[in-house]
Amino acid sequence: MTRAAWLVLPALFSVAACGDDATGPGRSRATHPTGNTIDTLPLAGRPHGVAVSASGVFYISRVDDDSLTRGLVDSVGESFNSAVAVGDVPAHVALTPDGGTAFSANQYGNSVSVVDVATNTSIDEIPLSDGGFNLLVSRDGLLLYVTTAAGILHIINTQTRAVTDTVHLGQAANGLARAPQGDRVYVSSIFADSIYLIDPDVHGVMRGYTVGGQPQRIAVHSQGDELYLATEAVGLEVLNLRNGSHTPVPGVAPGAVGLALSPDEKVLYLTNPPAGDLVIVDRARRQVIKTIHGLGRPRNVAFADHGRVAIVTGEDGFVYFVR
Secondary structure, rough: OOHHHHHOOOEEEEEOOOOOOOOOHHHHOOOOOOOOEEEEEEEEEEEEEEEEEEEEEEEHHHEEOOOOEEEEOOOOEEEEEEEEEEEEEEEEEEEEEOOOOEEEEOEEEEEEEEEEEOEEEEEEEEOOOEEEEEEEOOOOOEEEEEOOOOEEEEEEOEEEEEEEEEEOOOOOOOEEEEEEOOOOOOEEEEEOOOOEOOOOOOOOOOEEEEOOOOOOEEEEEEOEEEEEEEEEEOOOEEEEOOOOOEEEEEOOOOOOOOOOOOOOOOOOEEOOOOOOOOEEEEOOHHHHHHHHEEOOOOEEEEEEHHHEEEEEOOOOEEEEEEE
């Protein structure tokens, strides 16, 4: 399969987004964008993954350019500054809680690149068993969870940069989300139509949930009772983590890939690349508030500035800043 043919498959990517934790510092200021204004900046190389720190420094992965672009965003403006070369086809990017280190999961490079944010330089390359898909850093910054095309979850010590454990899941393990309390991690598998709960102590599967077809990005509510997932076959589903039932949200079309829960937990932002839509959903009411049409293959979402801004990557060569 050629490089171009592999990358056009819609199930191959979803984002590892990083942003303010709904239960962390600054929650009293947590909010969400209204979606009334959108700034657009051009960025070549097919922007895909996005992660943003509490200080507003963000990184965008550019899958066709084998690089990450660094930028800065706040409530009034945004800018790009410099790029850094990483491994082959960086699917997603994640940041440590202190914002000091960025990681990219490299699909064709079978590796994780480590970037020092202060100098914006690549300082290490961690080998993986196969193509890297997505990443998530633990709440204390000591562990990095990386999913792969073959369905393997790698657990990496961020201090030694060594793989300390692996968990075998369904093929195309992709979306990652932390439970609100403790260190439990949830992982989606695109081709197994499943969500897996990972035991933080033994790094094994505690429980598996069957959901709608081709689950991509996921998020967990702070009460720990619900998980939200974008699925290509259904659109948006709500998974009850206690009894395993999953319910579709009406009005969200199939083709959903990117998903992020706002820091105030009032809205969900979803992307639908084939339709060119960004969908804003009232989380509690399970209702679509607004659909923003005409975006160029919007892919992934991360919230910045305590939720005042949503950064949305567009694979047609743009990054959108929604306020």
